[in-house]
Amino acid sequence: MLSLQQREHRQAWVLLAPMLAMMFLLTAWPLGRTLWLSFTDAALISNGMVPANVGFANYIYALTDPDFLASLARTLYFTVVSVAVEGVLGVLVALLLNQPFYGRSILRVLVILPWALPTIVNAMMWRLNFNPDYGSINALLMQTGIIDHYRSWLGSPGSAMNAVMIADIWKNYPLVTLLTLAALQSIPDDLYEAARIDGAGAWRRFRAITLPSILAPLGVALILRTIDAFKIFDIIYVMTRGGPVDSTKTLSFFVYQESFSYLRAGSGAAYAILMTIMCGVLIAIYMFMLARGRRREIEQ
DSSP: OOOHHHHHHHHHHHHHHHHHHHHIIIIIHHHHHHHHHTTBOOOSSOTTOOOOBOTTHHHHHHHHOHHHHHHHHHHHHHHHHHHHHHHHHHHHHHHHHTSOOTTHHHHHHHHHHHHHSOHHHHHHHHHHHTOTTTOHHHHHHHHTTSOSSOOOTTTSTTTHHHHHHHHHHHHHHHHHHHHHHHHHHTSOHHHHHHHHHTTOOHHHHIIIIIHHHHHHHHHHHHHHHHHHHHTOOHHHHHHTTTOSTTTTOOHHHHHHIIIIISOOHHHHHHHHHHHHHHHHHHHHHHHHHHHHHHHHHHHO
């Protein structure tokens, strides 16, 4: 006769079984297959040839490949700068939307719209905005006197990555705003009133009350955005195709080209596994931060 706890455990596993099966089919099996390919010289079009085992040769080559390391550097630059700007902009907009003013509800809805747009639509829109012949960015800068001639923002290696980051920031800062705004609305007004009575200024109130209250959700938002930015592909593919002169070729786009443009499935799989490991490190940091946040809540 099974105890109540044993029956609950069995019922839980039964309910989880479909999800675990889907995870295995959609994640574990492809990942295992990719791992096996990474130790071979497999080509995407093999013409019946059996892939030969090359050991760690693909990984050794990847870690010494200057193109791969350059793509990693570009990915880190994209991730750090875009996430930092999204964090600052998201907090500032959340602080603004938390203030009482006429039309606040409408503005909150409008802020969500960029995040609700599909990434492909957002990328196409910004590609048109940066068009060197009729783009709105050039027209605006010309009319305000900032530039004296139209420029090809996506066609210049010096500006292409920054242009892509602007498009990414515009789309994703609302996520930081929404999470921060939710945390701001949970702060009791009595705390601010008591601080004002004690003579605390705006900066001191922000540092002593607001910042500690939004730190945990803000950290979660930034970690999620970091993982997402590190895997960036779709906006790069639509706006620049990794160009010009590979100036916007990130890790995801590098793996895509290695596997599907150059048809080198073995080395492409090795690059993909290395990228997966890097993402795993970011996820581990995210889980650590969540666990530490829970411990702090329990201690408080």
